[in-house]
Amino acid sequence: MxxxxxxxxxxxxxxxxxxxxxxxxxxxxxxxxxxxxxTPENVLDLLQRGAAWAVPNIVLGSMVIVPIWLVIYLLKPPRG
Structure with a gap:
């Protein structure tokens, strides 16, 4: 960090x-x-369109990845 x-x-x-x-x-x-x-307006529009595309795809991907990660994390042997 x-x-x-x-x-x-x-x-x-x-x-x-x-x-x-x-x-x-x-x-x-x-x-x-x-x-x-x-123009600044064009850049803002591009950022908004990019976010409108990315956020649903991130949410959809996380609905698959997070449960898989959780299962793998829970099945790992403990560190000792």
Whole structure:
């Protein structure tokens, strides 16, 4: 768990430094999106459609995987 938090902290620090550097050159997120031919509304729509597709599939998959994992976990010999 500590490694995960350390990794997330490093990503946050590097992102902050990169954002400050880009801001110094007057580059905004809207400029980068415009260069890619996207708008913030398009990105939000893509995220919503992706979540609408992913959530039902995650739930469906977990209905199969979780019981299998539970049976395997219960049938494992105890550690000693």
């Amino acid at each position: 500590l490694r995960l938090l350390t990794g997330l902290f490093k990503i946050a620090v590097v992102s902050l430094i990169t954002g400050a550097g880009l801001s110094a050159f007057d580059i905004t997120a809207a400029d980068i999106l415009a260069d890619l031919g996207l």
